[in-house]
Amino acid sequence: MQGSEAPDSMAVDQAQAQTRLRFEPLKAHEMNDGRVQFRKVSVPAHRFSPLKKAWMEIYTPVYEQMKIDIRMNLKARKVELKTRTDTPDISNLQKCVDFVHAFMLGFDLPDAIALLRLDDLYVDSFEIKDVKTLRGEHLSRAIGRLSGKGGKTKFAIENSTRTRIVIADSKIHILGSFLNIKVARDSLCSLILGSPAGKVYSKLRAISARMAEKF
Secondary structure, three states: OOOHHHHHHHHHHHHHHHHOOOOOOOOOHHOHHHHOOOEEEEEHHHHHHHHHHOHHHHHHHHHHHHHEEEEEEEEOOEEEEEEOOOOOOOOOHHHHHHHHHHHHHOHHHHHOHHHHOOOOOEEEEEEEEHHHHOOOHHHHHHHHHHHHHHHHHHHHHHHHHEEEEEEEOOOOEEEOOHHHHHHHHHHHHHOOOOOOOOHHHHHHHHHHHHHHOOO
């Protein structure tokens, strides 16, 4: 009898231990002794007007869905965000910061708002000079190769890699998943280094085919 009761007793102890060790995630107001978490996002001069026009489309999902307070500090020219007592997860604050920052970098609002809904999206930024030192007309031609006629090259890379790309002078910003950002960045770097667009397209098609086989 004792031998048969021991396993049952051990099972009960394990179940109780699992119950005791199941911690609920802390809410934002429960962290750091209840102190409010606060973040700021700078607003570049050329993005102030777009921000003003799209303010309610930015404010609504941040305040109502993510439960984060948001306001525009006109004097400091910064968007300020902070947690509330009903903020369900501290990660919501960082997601909102990433969303607002992506909009400031020039991404369209529907693309930037995906950062609030999906966990595996990021923004990666680099400059042409990080790849190759170019000046004057050489730099202008490199920027032209990245965009292509009528934006054709940029759109082709975006569609093949499922990313969104913003080319702001010599700065390049890419929004997407980690793997897709890497593929898009490699393609853009090849163009900067002088590879013909046709060669880059062929490589992208091969990569897209391999990705399609995996998924």
